[in-house]
Amino acid sequence: MSDPVTARASSDALIIGGGHNGLVCAAYLAGAGLKVTVLEQRSVVGGAAVTEEFHPGFRNSVAAYTVSLLNPKVIRDLELPKFGLRVVERQLSNFLPTDDGRYLIVGEGRTAAEVAKFSPRDATRLDEYGERLGTVADVLRDLVLETPPNAVEGSWRMALPELLRAAQIGGRLRKLDMNMRRELLTLFATSAGDYLDGRFESDPIKAAYGFDGIVGNYASPYTPGSAYVLLHHVFGEVNGKKGAWGHAIGGMGAITQAMAKSAQARGAVIRVSTPVREVIVEGNRAVGVITESGETLRAAAVISNLNPKLLYQKLIAPEALPAWKKTRATSWPAPIYAMVP
Numbered sequence: 001m002s003d004p005v006t007a008r009a010s011s012d013a014l015i016i017g018g019g020h021n022g023l024v025c026a027a028y029l030a031g032a033g034l035k036v037t038v039l040e041q042r043s044v045v046g047g048a049a050v051t052e053e054f055h056p057g058f059r060n061s062v063a064a065y066t067v068s069l070l071n072p073k074v075i076r077d078l079e080l081p082k083f084g085l086r087v088v089e090r091q092l093s094n095f096l097p098t099d100d101g102r103y104l105i106v107g108e109g110r111t112a113a114e115v116a117k118f119s120p121r122d123a124t125r126l127d128e129y130g131e132r133l134g135t136v137a138d139v140l141r142d143l144v145l146e147t148p149p150n151a152v153e154g155s156w157r158m159a160l161p162e163l164l165r166a167a168q169i170g171g172r173l174r175k176l177d178m179n180m181r182r183e184l185l186t187l188f189a190t191s192a193g194d195y196l197d198g199r200f201e202s203d204p205i206k207a208a209y210g211f212d213g214i215v216g217n218y219a220s221p222y223t224p225g226s227a228y229v230l231l232h233h234v235f236g237e238v239n240g241k242k243g244a245w246g247h248a249i250g251g252m253g254a255i256t257q258a259m260a261k262s263a264q265a266r267g268a269v270i271r272v273s274t275p276v277r278e279v280i281v282e283g284n285r286a287v288g289v290i291t292e293s294g295e296t297l298r299a300a301a302v303i304s305n306l307n308p309k310l311l312y313q314k315l316i317a318p319e320a321l322p323a324w325k326k327t328r329a330t331s332w333p334a335p336i337y338a339m340v341p
């Protein structure tokens with residue numbers, strides 16, 4: 001009997017979604033010699049990092065607008081400048097007008113003088129604040145390229161490599177003295193509001209820095225854990241300058257267009273206007289997808305670039321998921337990168 005699921009083009013890897021994470025994944029896998037197909041529902045790749053015409057003749061970054069967390073290794077490995085990417089450093093970090101008609105400018109070497117307008121004491125504390133965050137960020141910056149350890153069930157033989165990996169990652173914290181390890185734990189546990197209240201007395205600088213604790217986080221600056229979000233916004237870089245933020249010339253879409261070109265140059269196939277309707281699960285493994293138009297594609301690996309809520313609640317039949325995964329899928333609050341199954 002012939003297989004009822006016929007593939008139009010069998011791939012080693014199918015990637016659902018052509019956001020920047022899907023495109024980077026495609027470029028690395030294609031570079032490793034795999035046959036990769038990206039399926040993107042929209043007519044343009046890039047997800048939230050796109051430049052689009054919002055009014056005839058006017059183009060802009062329509063969601064994400066500023067760059068720092070794009071890892072320099074990814075820029076190098078994917079040769080993004082060769083494919084048109086140019087990032088310039090942002091001159092000003094923030095401009096904060098206050099109700100009384102005054103304002104605070106952060107960046108451009110003016111921060112100390114600007115903060116002194118509101119609190120001379122806070123101005124003297126800026127350097128120490130920056131150094132402490134920078135020291136912790138230096139250690140974490142290295143970690144973003146490490147594969148995190150898996151929690152595994154079963155034998156010690158399976159668990160041991162993961163435990164060793166966890167120990168190696170933990171060992172990196174030895175670079176921090178005890179004082180800075182405490183700082184790191186505080187940053188992981190406390191709120192941005194409490195962290196800043198403990199260091200500054202004037203509201204404008206707390207508001208300017210506190211913004212980094214809530215952007216993309218949909219939480220109050222006093223939500224526990226938001227200090228980590230603040231720290232997260234410090235450990236990027238632009239053109240080798242740590243902690244800096246920049247603008248891609250041509251908008252955020254210039255980044256994802258360069259990624260798409262890099263992936264295609266390595267042989268990846270990118271299909272736009274191809275929404276995936278369903279992930280095919282057989283024997284507890286994702287083995288392919290069915291597109292909105294009814295086309296079926298199979299692959300050795302199915303990789304999702306989607307928010308897990310979309311993936312697990314819309315694209316995978318409920319009966320294909322174990323109970324624990326269904327529960328987790330309903331409680332995931334924010335988009336993250338996910339592998340299937």
Ligand SMILES: Cc1cc2nc3c(=O)[nH]c(=O)nc-3n(C[C@H](O)[C@H](O)[C@H](O)COP(=O)(O)OP(=O)(O)OC[C@H]3O[C@@H](n4cnc5c(N)ncnc54)[C@H](O)[C@@H]3O)c2cc1C
Pocket residue numbers: 016017018019020021022039040041042045046047048049063064065066067068069216274275276277305306307310335336337
């Ligand atoms: C308003 C806003 C502003 C932001 N500003 C910044 C910023 O300035 N700087 C910054 O660094 N980060 C910013 N972020 C965060 C950043 O944009 C996201 O973290 C990032 O875009 C996530 O990328 P991704 O590839 O994981 O997912 P996404 O960008 O969400 O990409 C997912 C892709 O999957 C596609 N897709 C969805 N469903 C299907 C389907 N069924 N079939 C096929 N394709 C599908 C989507 O169309 C999309 O292209 C911002 C986010 C938002 C929402």
